[in-house]
Amino acid sequence: MQFGIFTVGDISADPNTGKAPTEQERLKSMVAIALKAEEVGLDVFATGEHHNPPFVPSSPTTLLGYIAAQTERIILSTSTTLITTNDPVKIAEDFALLQHLADGRVDLMMGRGNTAPVYPWFGQDIRQGIPLAIENYALLHQLWRNEQVDWQGRFRTPLQGFTSVPRPLDGVPPFVWHGSIRSPEIAEQAAYYGDGFFANHIFWPKEHFMQLVELYRTRFAHYGHGTPEQAIVGLGGQFFVHRNSQEAVRRYRPYFDNAPVYRGGPSLEEYMEQTPLTVGSPQEVIDKTLTFRENFGDYQRQLFVMDGGGVPLKTVLEQLDILGEEILPVLRKEFASGRPASVPAGPTHAALVSRS
Known part of the structure; x- marks a missing residue:
């Protein structure tokens, strides 16, 4: 089981001071958070990809490469990489290069993003979001596995005898998660390739994500990759902790009310009731997180x-x-207690190489 943190990289003013960080300060803070994550024993640091204010991480591989040079153990990932608006050729080359520099400590999460204007900014049509995600990943999958690729699709110019460089480290592509908060087509895509499925269930009631994960597990087995229990599942979560529960709520409420992803929606109490958000004592965070296994089965990454x-x-x-x-x-x-031996561990480059 892998544990880690992810960031969406928003630039928001501290509601207690009214001061917002500069872009440089926010980026440097994300680096500091990643270094601290390795120091305290976490397994994964992941960054989002955004191209609009108030978010700042527009180039995840640049950020992760900088972090890779200052870390030794932690897996570096994304949450997410926009498979719809990035060229699959560029994704293939960027992440293979990062793989080499980070000695294999790299994987990535594919997603469509949740910002509609990003599509025309990169010459795409949001109405084609699902077809783009499916076709672009099919090409990316080939680019990492075939030395020469001939390709023709709907959304980009054809390729003839193309080789992406560098080739994946040790001949093994980075592990891919497919992230979704709403689309069964993405769960199906993850199952088809035998990739991981990441349910970032911080926005919706858990029942919605339980259905998506169950669909993915069932289809993973249908395509012959293993039993439903052997499917590779990741989950999102969120917490704010203080040794006194009431004090945790008091301190966190201004940040919740200020967050761009929550502002104007349900109350803090409603979010805590319906989503993984936990604001309270360390024991409350532990107790809430342990319920995820009850809802989703044994899984690989939190x-x-x-x-x-x-x-x-x-x-x-x-x-x-x-x-x-x-x-x-x-x-x-x-x-770890009671986890069946047949349930896979979280993906690592070393494990992927040993199975190749």
Whole structure:
């Protein structure tokens, strides 16, 4: 079981001070969070990809390459890489190059994104979002596995005898997760290729995501990749922790009300009731996270978001200390308890090489 954190990289003013970080300050804070994540023993750091304010991480491989040079162990990933508006050739080459520089500590999550204007900015039509995701990934899958690719599709110019460079490290492409908050077609795509499926269920009631994960598991088995229990599942989550539950709620409420992804929606209490969001003591975070296995079965990767809505870097680093010291050891022990030997571990480059 892998544990980590992900960031959407929003630039939001701290509601307690009214001060917002500069773009450089926010990017440097994301680097500091990644380094702290490795220090406290987490397995994964992931960054989103956005091309519009108030978000700043428009070039994930640049950011992750910079982090790779300063870390030794942590897996570097995305949450997500826009498969609809990026050229599959560029994705293939960027992430293979990052693989080499990071000694294989790289995977990525494919997604369509949730910002409609991004499509025309990159010459695409949002009404073709699903067909784009399917066709572009089919090409990317070939580019990483075939030395020479001949390709013709609907959405880009044909390729003839094309070789993407560099080739994947050790001949093994980065592991791919397909992320979705709403689309059964993406769960089907993940199952078809035998890739991972990541349900970022921080926005919707859990029942919706339970259906998506069950669909993915069933179709994973249908395509002959293993039993439903052997499908590779990742989940999102979010928490804000303090040793006193009431104090946690008091401190976090301004950030929740300020966050661009939550603003104007249900109340903090409603979100805590219907989603993985936990605001409370370390034990409450542990108890809520352990319910995910009851809802989704044994799974491989749990990522938390901790830095949205203007939460200052100092506070995020304090939260990571509590996660590493008090929460993570218990979660590792409890998730390992009773886990069937047939359930795969979280994907790593070394494991993929050994199976190739």
